[in-house]
Amino acid sequence: MHILGTVGLPGSGKGEFADIAREADIPVVTMGDVIRQACRDRGLDPADHHGEVAQALREENGPAAIAERSLPHIREHLADEDTETVVVDGLRSMTEVEAFTDEFGDAFAIVSIEAPFDLRAERLGERGRDGTDTDLEALRERDERELGFGMGDVMDAADYRIENTDSLDAFQAEVRELLSRVGANDLQH
Numbered sequence: 228m229h230i231l232g233t234v235g236l237p238g239s240g241k242g243e244f245a246d247i248a249r250e251a252d253i254p255v256v257t258m259g260d261v262i263r264q265a266c267r268d269r270g271l272d273p274a275d276h277h278g279e280v281a282q283a284l285r286e287e288n289g290p291a292a293i294a295e296r297s298l299p300h301i302r303e304h305l306a307d308e309d310t311e312t313v314v315v316d317g318l319r320s321m322t323e324v325e326a327f328t329d330e331f332g333d334a335f336a337i338v339s340i341e342a343p344f345d346l347r348a349e350r351l352g353e354r355g356r357d358g359t360d361t362d363l364e365a366l367r368e369r370d371e372r373e374l375g376f377g378m379g380d381v382m383d384a385a386d387y388r389i390e391n392t393d394s395l396d397a398f399q400a401e402v403r404e405l406l407s408r409v410g411a412n413d414l415q416h
């Protein structure tokens with residue numbers, strides 16, 4: 228059993244990592260989806276209220292609230308005997324890391340995906356998923372908000388680090404290689 232939690236600033240490549248995992252039939256539990264569901268439960272549009280609801284969940288249920296809400300989804304995947312690895316997309320803080328480590332022990336590992344601000348800004352500008360993707364000031368604010376949740380500490384504690392500064396093809400090849408080594412138990416951390 229392996230639980231791989233990804234961490235990275237906006238636009239670093241977590242979504243691409245998750246897509247590559249899904250293509251390899253590795254289930255992905257997205258913390259963003261947990262938050263989006265909480266937005267809908269509150270009758271709010273995730274496009275406008277994602278950050279606010281993420282913060283509200285932590286204030287109401289403690290700093291590990293989102294990680295805890297993702298645990299049943301992970302357990303559900305692990306109940307399938309064909310599932311050896313599950314990816315958890317989007318760690319934000321060491322408190323979340325502790326929630327996963329308490330649950331899964333050494334089977335849990337952190338993968339940090341990293342790219343400099345300008346490259347992330349350029350890629351997000353091209354992605355254009357919502358207004359904040361094309362606004363540099365908004366990206367700076369998102370970075371600060373994420374780092375305020377303690378994301379930098381999670382990146383520092385990572386077991387594996389991927390520099391996503393080359394082409395998408397190169398990134399995909401590196402991620403596939405990491406996932407296959409994890410599947411083959413050929414990794415130490």
Ligand SMILES: Nc1ncnc2c1ncn2[C@@H]1O[C@H](COP(=O)(O)OP(=O)(O)OP(=O)(O)O)[C@@H](O)[C@H]1O
Pocket residue numbers: 235236237238239240241242243244350351353354391392393394395396398
């Ligand atoms: N190496 C790369 N070369 C070119 N484009 C890339 C590369 N890596 C990622 N991208 C593109 O950059 C954009 C941002 O990547 P992605 O959506 O994976 O980031 P993210 O970390 O999930 O961001 P967020 O936290 O904002 O959702 C996407 O459109 C993705 O296809």
